[in-house]
Amino acid sequence: MFTKPTFLIDKEKAIKNIQKIIHKIEATNVDFRPHFKTHQSAEVGAWFRDFGIKKITVSSLDMAIYFAQNGWQNITWAFPINILEIDRINALAKSIKLNLLVENVEVIQFLADNLLYSASIFIKIDTGYGRTGVVWSDTAKIQAILELCNASEKLQAQGFLAHFGHTYQARGKTAIETIYQEGVQRLQRLKQHFVHDFPNLKISVGDTPSCSVLDSFEGVDEIRPGNFVYYDLMQWQIGACTLDEIAVAVACPIVAIHPERQEVVIHGGGVHFSKEFIEKNSKRIYGMIVENKGNKWGNIMENIYLKKLSQEHGIVQVNDAFLQKHKIGDVLKILPVHSCMTANLMRDYVVL
Amino acid sequence: MFTKPTFLIDKEKAIKNIQKIIHKIEATNVDFRPHFKTHQSAEVGAWFRDFGIKKITVSSLDMAIYFAQNGWQNITWAFPINILEIDRINALAKSIKLNLLVENVEVIQFLADNLLYSASIFIKIDTGYGRTGVVWSDTAKIQAILELCNASEKLQAQGFLAHFGHTYQARGKTAIETIYQEGVQRLQRLKQHFVHDFPNLKISVGDTPSCSVLDSFEGVDEIRPGNFVYYDLMQWQIGACTLDEIAVAVACPIVAIHPERQEVVIHGGGVHFSKEFIEKNSKRIYGMIVENKGNKWGNIMENIYLKKLSQEHGIVQVNDAFLQKHKIGDVLKILPVHSCMTANLMRDYVVL
Numbered sequence: 191m192f193t194k195p196t197f198l199i200d201k202e203k204a205i206k207n208i209q210k211i212i213h214k215i216e217a218t219n220v221d222f223r224p225h226f227k228t229h230q231s232a233e234v235g236a237w238f239r240d241f242g243i244k245k246i247t248v249s250s251l252d253m254a255i256y257f258a259q260n261g262w263q264n265i266t267w268a269f270p271i272n273i274l275e276i277d278r279i280n281a282l283a284k285s286i287k288l289n290l291l292v293e294n295v296e297v298i299q300f301l302a303d304n305l306l307y308s309a310s311i312f313i314k315i316d317t318g319y320g321r322t323g324v325v326w327s328d329t330a331k332i333q334a335i336l337e338l339c340n341a342s343e344k345l346q347a348q349g350f351l352a353h354f355g356h357t358y359q360a361r362g363k364t365a366i367e368t369i370y371q372e373g374v375q376r377l378q379r380l381k382q383h384f385v386h387d388f389p390n391l392k393i394s395v396g397d398t399p400s401c402s403v404l405d406s407f408e409g410v411d412e413i414r415p416g417n418f419v420y421y422d423l424m425q426w427q428i429g430a431c432t433l434d435e436i437a438v439a440v441a442c443p444i445v446a447i448h449p450e451r452q453e454v455v456i457h458g459g460g461v462h463f464s465k466e467f468i469e470k471n472s473k474r475i476y477g478m479i480v481e482n483k484g485n486k487w488g489n490i491m492e493n494i495y496l497k498k499l500s501q502e503h504g505i506v507q508v509n510d511a512f513l514q515k516h517k518i519g520d521v522l523k524i525l526p527v528h529s530c531m532t533a534n535l536m537r538d539y540v541v542l
Numbered sequence: 543m544f545t546k547p548t549f550l551i552d553k554e555k556a557i558k559n560i561q562k563i564i565h566k567i568e569a570t571n572v573d574f575r576p577h578f579k580t581h582q583s584a585e586v587g588a589w590f591r592d593f594g595i596k597k598i599t600v601s602s603l604d605m606a607i608y609f610a611q612n613g614w615q616n617i618t619w620a621f622p623i624n625i626l627e628i629d630r631i632n633a634l635a636k637s638i639k640l641n642l643l644v645e646n647v648e649v650i651q652f653l654a655d656n657l658l659y660s661a662s663i664f665i666k667i668d669t670g671y672g673r674t675g676v677v678w679s680d681t682a683k684i685q686a687i688l689e690l691c692n693a694s695e696k697l698q699a700q701g702f703l704a705h706f707g708h709t710y711q712a713r714g715k716t717a718i719e720t721i722y723q724e725g726v727q728r729l730q731r732l733k734q735h736f737v738h739d740f741p742n743l744k745i746s747v748g749d750t751p752s753c754s755v756l757d758s759f760e761g762v763d764e765i766r767p768g769n770f771v772y773y774d775l776m777q778w779q780i781g782a783c784t785l786d787e788i789a790v791a792v793a794c795p796i797v798a799i800h801p802e803r804q805e806v807v808i809h810g811g812g813v814h815f816s817k818e819f820i821e822k823n824s825k826r827i828y829g830m831i832v833e834n835k836g837n838k839w840g841n842i843m844e845n846i847y848l849k850k851l852s853q854e855h856g857i858v859q860v861n862d863a864f865l866q867k868h869k870i871g872d873v874l875k876i877l878p879v880h881s882c883m884t885a886n887l888m889r890d891y892v893v894l
Contacts, residue, residue, distance in 0.1 A: 193626035194603070227853060249854045250809075251546070269854055270797040272809050273871045274545035293798055296870055321855060322798045322807045355852070445622040446645055446674045455674045457602075457624050461886050465818055500707070501579060501882055502601045502621055503673060518648055519625045530853055534813050535887070 192441035192521050195462045197536035200486055203437035204419050205237060211401060211418060212241055220407045223247050223266060225396065225416025228530045232260040233541070234419065247396070247414045251275050251282070258286050265289065266394075268351065268414065270314060270322055271297055276304050283307040291351060293324050298335045302342040311339050312351035312394060315380065317373035319355040326352075326376040329383055336388055349392030349411070350377050357399035362429045370400040374409045402430035422529035423478060427468045439480060439487055439523040440532065442504060449513050456522060458496075458504040463524075464531035465499055473497070477524040479506060485542050487523045496524055544793035544873050547814045549888035552838055555789035556771050557589060563753060563770060564593055572759045575599050575618060577748065577768025580882045584612040585893070586771065599748070599766045603627050603634070610638050618746075619643065620703065620766065622666060622674055625652050635659040643703060645676050650687050654694040663691050664703035664746060667732065669725035671707040678704075678728040681735055688740055701744030701763070702729050709751035714781045722752040726761045754782035774881035775830060779820045791832060791839055791875040792884065794856060801865050808874060810848075810856040815876075816883035817851055825849070829876040831858060837894050839875045848876055 192198075208224075215222055224238055225247040235246070235257060245264040248254045254267045255278065266289035271279070282288055284307045292298045293314040301309070313335055316323035324331050339347040354373045360366045377393045384391060395407075396414030402425070407413055420438045421431040442458030458477075467474040477496035481488040494512055498505040506522065526532040533539070544550075560576075567574055576590055577599040587598070587609060597616040600606045606619045607630065618641035623631070634640055636659045644650045645666040653661070665687055668675035676683050691699040706725045712718045729745045736743060747759075748766030754777070759765055772790045773783040794810030810829075819826040829848035833840040846864055850857040858874065868874075878884040885891070 191626070194624065269809070270807060272546065272795045272797050274543070274795050274873070294870070320803075321850075321852065321857065322800070325802075443624050443626050445624050448674070450677075451672075455622060457621070460816070460818075460883055464812070465816060465883070466812075498673075500673065501886075505673065518646070521626075531812055531817070534853075 192540070193443065195458045195536070196441040197533065197539040198439050198441055198485075198523065199234070199420070199539050199541050200437045200439075201237070201541050203435060204234070207418050207421065207435060207437060208238060208241060211413075211415065214405070215407060215413070218407065220410060221245065221412040223394070223396075223412050223414045224419070225249070225268070225414050226257060227253060228416040228420055229533055230256070231533075231539070232257070235260065235262070247416065251278055254282055254288070258282060263287060266312065266351075266414070267291065268353070271301070273297060273300050273304075276300075280304075280306045283309045289348060292335055292339075293322065295331070295334050295338065298338045298345070301345060302338060305344050308344045308346065310346045310348040312348050315350045315352045315377060317352045317354065317376045318369070319353060321353070321355055323352065326380060329380070332380065332384070336384065340388075347388060347391065349394060350380055351394040352377060354395060354397045354400055357397050358424070358428060360399060360428060363403040366399045366403050366429070370395075370404060378409055398425060399428050399430040417530060420529040420533070422532075423468050423475065423525055423527045424466070427470075433478075433490055433525070436525050436529075438529050438533070439525055440477070440536070441521050441523050444516060444518050444520045444522060447513070447516070447518060452508050452510070452513070453497075454506045454508055454516065456504040456506055457502060458524065459502040460499045461501055462532070462535060463496070463499060463504070463526055464528060464535055466528040466531055468527055475527070476504070477526055480523050480525060482521070482523060490525075544795075544892070546795065547810045547888070548793040549885065549891040550791050550793055550837075550875065551586070551772070551891050551893050552789045552791075553589070553893050555787060556586070559770050559773065559787060559789060560590060560593060563765075563767065566757070567759060567765070570759065572762060573597065573764040575746070575748075575764050575766045576771070577601070577620070577766050578609060579605060580768040580772055581885055582608070583885075583891070584609070587612065587614070599768065603630055606634055606640070610634060615639060617641065618664065618703075618766070620705070623649050623653070625649060628652075628656050632656075632658045635661045641700060644687055644691075645674065647683065647686050647690065650690045650697070653697060654690060657696050660696045660698065662698045662700040664700050667702045667704045667729060669704045669706065669728045670721070671705060673705070673707055675704065678732060681732070684732065684736070688736065692740075699740060699743065701746060702732055703746040704729060706747060706749045706752055709749045710776070710780060712751060712780060715755040718751045718755050718781070722747075722756060730761055750777060751780050751782040769882060772881040772885070774884075775820050775827065775877055775879045776818070779822075785830075785842055785877070788877050788881075790881050790885070791877050792829070792888070793873050793875050796868060796870050796872045796874060799865070799868070799870060804860050804862070804865070805849075806858045806860055806868065808856040808858055809854060810876065811854040812851045813853055814884070814887060815848070815851060815856070815878055816880060816887055818880040818883060820879055827879070828856070829878055832875050832877060834873070834875060842877075
């Protein structure tokens, strides 16, 4: 029994989510380098290892160090290098095969001057998302980075890495595919542009929406999705998963009931779920409530949802049928909006 | 030097914020029971102890246990009791003076049946915020709770506790005062209603906006603000503090620069700041950047603000003057939107 807010992982569902992507690329030459920022857990990482996965992606140096300590020997730190961390970068580059992201001349020069061990370099390309990276059409800058890379004995140019984060604004398979195809074409054009001087550059992509809805990954060498292991309501809204594929829920006890306004109060707030929401019929939804099924859970309860959060309180919109069946001390299971943020906040978890 | 996202506390400012509220109530009989959910830190708690504070408020049982372990002997757990936690409640009630919140007959009956040690009971009253609590006009329910309380040797009715959370929607002193006065009047009416049978009931209130802008707290016995020790941009927008009174900032290194769109990328994302924002001129602001001043900070940089967050990335809107003075590897200091959420996410901190 869960007596306080508890992050639950349905291992069977998570394993199925991993299997599904692995099956998809089995017959191809595409490498699978899952992003571990979603779960940040050595235990969940081991589930991937059981499938023969040896290469991973992380989003911070802390995570890279944590997973290196847990036996992962080939890690891409998919974030623009923070040059202030050079001492910890050197310590890590000494002990594992480390892939670093560079997107400007200053930083590649800094690495050439300060890196003590060898590392592979991916150039971060912005294919249209607009968050960060060298804009795909800026071949002059890319050329300069590649040349500086080539000039250093410690740096090996690996290829181009992009994150199609704008798929998160897409809804449905066609919209996601359009973004994916445009991005891959732009990366392919770069690869062709540089093929003469740099014949072995690879293309790495990997947002969860694309990796979930696409049937094949022609034109890329590596995919790096992360969220798919758990999925969440945001991915469901995008069309990347079904509700049934969501592998995590937060168990929250009911602490107060307000029948007159059809609301119950749970222990479960912004410090558990994060304050991200999806919008549906112009309502903000911070989580959806599922039927209990032993320790696991079943279907969504229609029209029952987490409507408001403060630090520790959550307010759930309910109806009369719900009120007849529930009392203070009952535990609700709630699908989170953004599982990466929820997992990060909860830290501890229970594997079902 | 701060090489990665670091939560900074300007101790001088925090102490001034504490002093200001203490001065305000010095000549009155109002008790000060600060809420420790904002900082969740034994070290910061000790700053309050230095002012003679002995009573505190927390929002979760975990926090109550943590502060009890750190020597706090009189704690109000200002959250509707989670009856599933009765074993830990009993362990705590055994060792300290514990004040519990009740808002329904089922829970007070449960406590009468299951609490092994004595505890004080505040009835949580909803004076208009609408989150939780007995609605202030429901005197029948309040009477029932008080009577069950009286019938148990272990339970001592302490009074009425309310949180005027709707002051967070107010802007400016007058709007905040209106909400405060209405709430206090409703609590006073309750006190009068029950004065014959229960002559010693107290009134406890305590949102940071009210406690910051009001000059006196007539009509209440206790205030419980928490956020004021740090303040943040949300409180500044409400009118509860000046920018200069904000006592915390997050130091974040610049990792990429995009002059063509006047943006810089920092290491500092949703896992550091939380994804809360304020809106100003229909722009979403996730943090404001302040001038460096040694380890501390000075004034806000006008028109420079954190405009977008993903898990680890933050995108800062800058201008040409900023770009001329900054380079990759520089550290920006950023005032957070909601210091309670930021402190909870960052966990570690540096006291300046």
